[in-house]
Amino acid sequence: MKKKTGKTVKENKTFNILNIVVLLAFTLIIVVPIWNVVVSSFSSSTALASGSSTLWPKEFTLQNYQKVFADSSIWRAFGISVAKTVLGALTHVFFCAMVAYGLSKRKLVGRGFYTTFGVITLYFGGGMIPYYLLIRSLGLLDSFWVYIIPGMLSYYDVIILMNFFRDVPASLEESAKIDGAGDWTIFTKIFLPLSKPALATITLFNGVAQWNDFMTAKMFITDQNLYPLQMKIYEIIVQSQTKGFDNAALANSVVQSSSKGVQLATIIITTVPILIIYPLLQRYFIGGMMVGAVKE
Numbered sequence: 001m002k003k004k005t006g007k008t009v010k011e012n013k014t015f016n017i018l019n020i021v022v023l024l025a026f027t028l029i030i031v032v033p034i035w036n037v038v039v040s041s042f043s044s045s046t047a048l049a050s051g052s053s054t055l056w057p058k059e060f061t062l063q064n065y066q067k068v069f070a071d072s073s074i075w076r077a078f079g080i081s082v083a084k085t086v087l088g089a090l091t092h093v094f095f096c097a098m099v100a101y102g103l104s105k106r107k108l109v110g111r112g113f114y115t116t117f118g119v120i121t122l123y124f125g126g127g128m129i130p131y132y133l134l135i136r137s138l139g140l141l142d143s144f145w146v147y148i149i150p151g152m153l154s155y156y157d158v159i160i161l162m163n164f165f166r167d168v169p170a171s172l173e174e175s176a177k178i179d180g181a182g183d184w185t186i187f188t189k190i191f192l193p194l195s196k197p198a199l200a201t202i203t204l205f206n207g208v209a210q211w212n213d214f215m216t217a218k219m220f221i222t223d224q225n226l227y228p229l230q231m232k233i234y235e236i237i238v239q240s241q242t243k244g245f246d247n248a249a250l251a252n253s254v255v256q257s258s259s260k261g262v263q264l265a266t267i268i269i270t271t272v273p274i275l276i277i278y279p280l281l282q283r284y285f286i287g288g289m290m291v292g293a294v295k296e
Contacts, residue, residue: 032055035055036055037264037267037268038268039055039056039057040057040260040261040264041064041065041261041264041265041267041268042057042060042061042062042064043057043058043059043060043061043261044058044059044060044061044063044261045063045260045261046059047059048260048261063261064261064262064264064265065265065269067262067265068236068262068265068266068269071236073224073227073232074229074232076225077227077228077229077231077232078229080144080226080227080228080229081211081228081229081230082273083144084144084147084148084210084228085207085210085211086207087148088147088148088151088206088207088210089203089206089207089210090203091148091152092151092152092153092154092157092202092203092206093157093199093202093203093206095152095153096152096153096154096157096158096161096202097161097187097191097192097195097199098187099153099158100157100158100159100160100161100162100164100165101161101165101183101187101191103115103118103158103162104162104165104166118155118158119155121155122155122156128219132219132220135150135220140220141220141221141222142220142221142222142223142226143226144226146216146220146221147210147213147216147217147228150216151206151210154206157202157205157206160198160202161195161198161199161202164195164198165191165195168190168191168194168195172190173186173190176189176190204277204278207277208274211230211270211273211274212230212270213228213230214228214230214231214234217230217231218231218234229269229270230270233266233267233269233270236262236263236266237259237262237263237266
């Protein structure tokens, strides 16, 4: 028995060491390329051209970031991105929560039809051309609302919230109704506060998707004043690889710079806001991911 226990301890120790080695290797695979991008964005064009900047900046400079921020349209695009991310994520999670609250009630008339109709949308889509025609017929071309309205509902998120709402004790709702509360009061005062983990998780997922999205602007926006940051950066990268920048300040400096440095700086600029927001929602995010994972 003693020999068996010692063998088990040895196996556990071997497993832990192997686990740590594998996780460290996996972490390095992820962290090293990101760190290299950060380091390279602070390196001079000469260092980038020689390839000597790997794990520490060579010839440290802020010139790449100065070139990006020299274009005033970057700030306007940043504002558009923040507005569409905040407004889009909030309207998405609120609208999905309202639909999920209604569908979670078995007494809802036509509940089976609405549920079936929603599930169908998870498997079948109209395609890009019908979607474009739909957006055009709704008058959303070259409109800020094209970022918001089409993304207000995701039936996948509705299903997640429906399952969460069903776990809310029915006695709470019954007590509220006895006190004279209506559905809107019950939804806003009871269900939403009790669903913070699920709401925060969906908000984070949708916010990240909104922040990274540039295809919507690529397909439906021609007015450059409505370009989000991702689309503006895409434009900068394409121009830096071809004919240069439209902005005069950038045009004067681009001759002496490396387009690669500008591209790396723009990647960092777009990534930092998400890296700042993520820790703030992490505790809700973990709770939301555990929803439905543990059954008693």
